[in-house]
Amino acid sequence: MIALDHLTKRYGRFVALDDVSLELGDSGVTALLGPNGAGKSTLFGIVGRLLGPDAGTVTVDGLDVARAQSAELARTLAVLRQDAHVTARLTVMDLVEFGRFPHSRGRLTEEDRQHIERALGYLELGDLRDRFLDELSGGQRQRAFIAMVLAQDTKYVLLDEPLNNLDLRHMADMMKLIRRLADDLGKAVIVVLHDVNFAARYADRIVALRDGRVVADAGVAEFMTPHVLQSVYGAHVDVREVDGTPVALYYS
Amino acid sequence: MRIDAKTGVRVGVLAVAVLALAAVYLFTNVPGSLAYALRIRGLALGAMAVVAVAVGASTVIFHTITGNRVLTPSIMGFDSFYMLVSTVVVFVSGGVAFLRADATVMWGIQVAVMVAFATLLFTWLFGGKRRSLHLMLLVGIVLGTFFRALTEWLQRMLDPLDFQILSDTAFASMTRPDPTLLALSAAVVVLACAATVALLRTLDVLALGRETAVGLGVNHRRVVLILFVLISVMVAASTALVGPILFFGLIVANLAYSLAGTFRHRWTVPTAALLGLGSLLAGQIILERVFGFGSSLSVIIEFAGGLFFLYLVLRKGAR
Numbered sequence: 001m002i003a004l005d006h007l008t009k010r011y012g013r014f015v016a017l018d019d020v021s022l023e024l025g026d027s028g029v030t031a032l033l034g035p036n037g038a039g040k041s042t043l044f045g046i047v048g049r050l051l052g053p054d055a056g057t058v059t060v061d062g063l064d065v066a067r068a069q070s071a072e073l074a075r076t077l078a079v080l081r082q083d084a085h086v087t088a089r090l091t092v093m094d095l096v097e098f099g100r101f102p103h104s105r106g107r108l109t110e111e112d113r114q115h116i117e118r119a120l121g122y123l124e125l126g127d128l129r130d131r132f133l134d135e136l137s138g139g140q141r142q143r144a145f146i147a148m149v150l151a152q153d154t155k156y157v158l159l160d161e162p163l164n165n166l167d168l169r170h171m172a173d174m175m176k177l178i179r180r181l182a183d184d185l186g187k188a189v190i191v192v193l194h195d196v197n198f199a200a201r202y203a204d205r206i207v208a209l210r211d212g213r214v215v216a217d218a219g220v221a222e223f224m225t226p227h228v229l230q231s232v233y234g235a236h237v238d239v240r241e242v243d244g245t246p247v248a249l250y251y252s
Numbered sequence: 253m254r255i256d257a258k259t260g261v262r263v264g265v266l267a268v269a270v271l272a273l274a275a276v277y278l279f280t281n282v283p284g285s286l287a288y289a290l291r292i293r294g295l296a297l298g299a300m301a302v303v304a305v306a307v308g309a310s311t312v313i314f315h316t317i318t319g320n321r322v323l324t325p326s327i328m329g330f331d332s333f334y335m336l337v338s339t340v341v342v343f344v345s346g347g348v349a350f351l352r353a354d355a356t357v358m359w360g361i362q363v364a365v366m367v368a369f370a371t372l373l374f375t376w377l378f379g380g381k382r383r384s385l386h387l388m389l390l391v392g393i394v395l396g397t398f399f400r401a402l403t404e405w406l407q408r409m410l411d412p413l414d415f416q417i418l419s420d421t422a423f424a425s426m427t428r429p430d431p432t433l434l435a436l437s438a439a440v441v442v443l444a445c446a447a448t449v450a451l452l453r454t455l456d457v458l459a460l461g462r463e464t465a466v467g468l469g470v471n472h473r474r475v476v477l478i479l480f481v482l483i484s485v486m487v488a489a490s491t492a493l494v495g496p497i498l499f500f501g502l503i504v505a506n507l508a509y510s511l512a513g514t515f516r517h518r519w520t521v522p523t524a525a526l527l528g529l530g531s532l533l534a535g536q537i538i539l540e541r542v543f544g545f546g547s548s549l550s551v552i553i554e555f556a557g558g559l560f561f562l563y564l565v566l567r568k569g570a571r
Contacts, residue, residue, distance in 0.1 A: 050466055074469025081463045087319055088459040088515035098457060102469035106453030152468070 001025060002047060002077070002156060002190070007056035009042050009212075016042040017053070018212035025156045025188035029178060031199035032192045033232065034209035040192045041082070043209070044160050048079035060156065074102035078154040080145055082161040082192075086133060092144045093129040096120060099151030119150040123177070139170040146177065150185075157181060159191045163198065175202040196248045200224050208232040224248060259512050259519050266511065266526050273533040281541055298438060299429040299494055300536070304504075304528030306441045306490035309448060310483040311501030312508065312517065312524050316459050317476055318388075321509070322564050324501040325483050327389060328373055329396035330366065331496030336399045337365055339406045342418050351417055355430045362492035363440070363485075370484035375477055426494050426532065426549065437493040444485045448521070451479065455517040497550060499557025504528040506564065 002024040009017040017039045024030055032040050045051035047058050049065050058065040060077050078099075086095070096119055100112040108116075120126050123143045133141055142162065149157055159178065163171045179202050181187045193199050199206050199220075206223040208216040216228050223229075224246035229237040238249040274297060282289045307324075314325045341358065342350045350358075373395075377388040407415055454475055457465045466472050490497070501524075508524035535549050 048463075048467060050463055069469075070466070070471045071469035074467065079463075079467045081467075086460050086464070090515060094515075098460065098464075098468060101453075101457055106456065 001061060003059045004043070004047075005057045005059070007043070007046065007058065008054050009039075009046060009051065010054050015212050017046070019056070020209075020212070020214055021056075022207065022214055022217070024190050024207070027188055028182045028204035029202060030188070030190045030205045030207060031203035032190060032207050032209065033194075033196055033199055034215075035233065038209040039212040040209055041160060042212075044079065044081070044158055044192065047077070048081070048158060049073065050081075071102050071105075074152065074154075076154055077156040077158065078149040078152040079158045080149050080160060080162065082164050090133050091130050092120075092125055092133065092136070092147070095133060095144050096125075096129075096147045096151050099148040099153075102152060115151050115153055119147040122150060123147040138165050139167075139173070142166065142170075142174065143177075150181070155188060157187050157189045159189065161192050161194065163193065163195070171198065178202065196224075196229070196250070200248065201245050210234075220246065256514070256516075256519075259514050259516075262511055262513070263519060263523055263526070266523065266530065270526050270530040270533070273530055273537070277533050277537055295429050295431060295434060296427045296536070297533075298434050299426045300532040301529055302434065302437050302441050303426060303490045303494055303497065303500075304532055305445060305525040306437075306486040307497060307501040308504050308508070308524030308526075308528040309445060309521050310486040311505040312521050313448065313455065313479055313483055315505055316455050316517070317479055319461060321506060322502070322561070323389070324498065324505075325370070325487050326496070326498050326501070328370055328392040329399055330370065330487055330491055331498055332396045332399035332403065333366060333369055334362065334491050334496050336403045336406075337362055339403045339410075339418060342414050343406045343410060346411075346414060348413075348417075350414075356432055356436065359433045359436060359492045363488045366488035366491065367481070367484045370488070371481050374480035374484065427536070429493060433493055437489040440489040441486055444482045444489075447478075447482055451475065452517045452521065455479075456515065459515050459517075495550070498554055499561050500528070500550075500553050502564070503557050503560045504531065506560070 004020055004022045004024070007017050007020045007022075008015070016037075020039070020043070032043070034040050042051065046053050047060075047065065049070065052066065060068075060073060063073060063076065065073065093116075096116050097108060097112075099119065100108060100115060104112050120129055123146060125140075125143060125147055128136065128140060128144075133144060136144065142165075146159075146162070149159075162174055162178070166174060175198055178189050178191055182189050182204075191203070193203075196206075200223070203220060205219055206216070207214060208223075208228075210232060216223060216232055218228065224239050226237055226239055229239070229248060229250075233250070235250070239246050240249060241247070277297065278290060278293050279286075311324050314323065315321045338350075341353075341361070345353070373391070374388075377391055407418065410418065454470055457468055457470050458472075458475065460468070462472055504524050504527045505520075507527050508520050511527070512519040512523045514520070531553070532549065535553060539549050539552070
């Protein structure tokens with residue numbers, strides 16, 4: 001369980017997170033929604049120990065993120081930031097091997113190699129393993145990073161806007177993949193999304209942030225009502241059901 | 253695997269070439285007694301090795317930490333700081349006392365002051381919350397200018413003789429090192445390298461950028477602080493031994509990246525050191541035996557390095 005306890009973060013006078021208490025990662029896919037500047041990336045930054053909070057604590061399975069050994073946390077929780085890119089010239093294989101760093105500090109064992117092969121196979125990157133990252137398409141590169149996270153073999157996986165820079169088909173593929181990470185591999189995936197309809201179709205639970213506060217936290221059916229959406233986006237949004245999935249019509 | 257094998261062959265060939273150059277430097281063109289020549293040249297070779305390893309390794313590490321390949325650690329004003337310390341010592345104690353002073357003491361002062369200064373600056377500007385490369389650059393340039401101005405001001409009030417003595421220290425000289433200083437510098441650089449070896453694999457992860465490195469369980473802040481201290485120690489030891497060197501590391505590191513063809517530091521760091529030693533030896537041999545003038549190798553290297561720096565900057569700008 002990832003437990004956020006009275007978390008507050010300010011940038012100067014701007015309050016990015018305002019006394020947020022939340023439990024994440026119980027199971028399945030949790031989508032984190034909210035307008036720009038709502039505090040989603042700040043929340044990920046603190047959980048991923050890239051930022052320190054001004055107040056409050058985050059614990060992952062009882063480990064205090066601010067105090068625990070960085071390597072120990074990296075074996076429990078993997079974070080993929082948005083627009084992750086690398087200046088060094090690496091192959092897909094190199095990148096995926098780095099996923100094992102928290103376990104073996106760079107000296108790969110037989111077990112590490114199995115994890116790497118499994119991750120490559122799962123993301124269908126076997127044929128691309130010797131290609132350099134800068135020779136891949138955006139979707140392929142995104143998959144290579146997910147493979148690294150998968151090789152990390154953690155219980156929790158945090159993905160920050162994994163749909164960025166993907167075209168429609170790859171967006172759907174990515175969401176199906178995220179679904180499979182939860183269903184087949186039993187991972188608790190927490191994913192920041194922009195489009196409420198992707199969340200409604202693929203997530204189990206939706207948490208919405210606005211102005212640094214949690215304004216809604218519910219299952220899909222409960223979340224996808226005009227009343228809740230109004231409170232999140234501050235505008236009236238119609239909801240229709242299409243083939244059993246609620247769809248928000250925010251275009252009007 | 254494939255890439256590692258290819259890199260291994262290239263680095264092996266490079267190592268053999270450097271050994272051959274060292275042999276040529278030591279054993280050919282001996283005018284008188286071989287034993288005497290070997291002693292003199294052995295010392296010069298030692299100084300070149302210390303400088304090559306210190307400058308090569310520190311530049312590669314600096315590039316990885318800052319995520320930028322157009323800089324060298326000396327951007328923080330090592331050269332101007334070194335001159336300031338020398339000038340202050342001459343100013344306070346006089347040139348003759350400076351020459352007569354125990355070289356070891358002077359070396360110790362230079363190293364201690366430079367390490368303290370650089371570590372402080374690096375950690376303040378890069379280890380803290382801001383971590384801005386641009387801020388670090390600007391502060392480095394401003395401090396460099398400030399130190400130079402201060403140095404000039406002090407020099408203007410110097411005795412002409414003292415000034416002459418001081419001027420000799422302004423350019424790196426590798427051919428006549430003091431044996432004690434050489435031993436001290438070598439010991440310091442070897443220790444720093446031993447510490448670096450333990451961090452080579454972590455350096456590979458740092459090359460992925462801070463966010464990914466932290467995600468993979470690297471204690472970024474602590475590791476970067478340790479590396480900055482190691483860089484400072486290496487650069488300070490090299491500078492205190494032979495004087496300031498600015499652009500040399502830049503050529504060596506960038507050539508090493510191309511030659512090694514991998515991002516892995518267990519290859520790039522030794523390659524940079526080998527390339528450094530090779531180019532120093534080759535330059536010294538050509539200078540001594542072809543052009544027949546002795547001791548201003550550093551001037552030529554800095555000239556070539558400066559041109560290379562301009563080339564890198566212009567090429568980046570053109571993109």
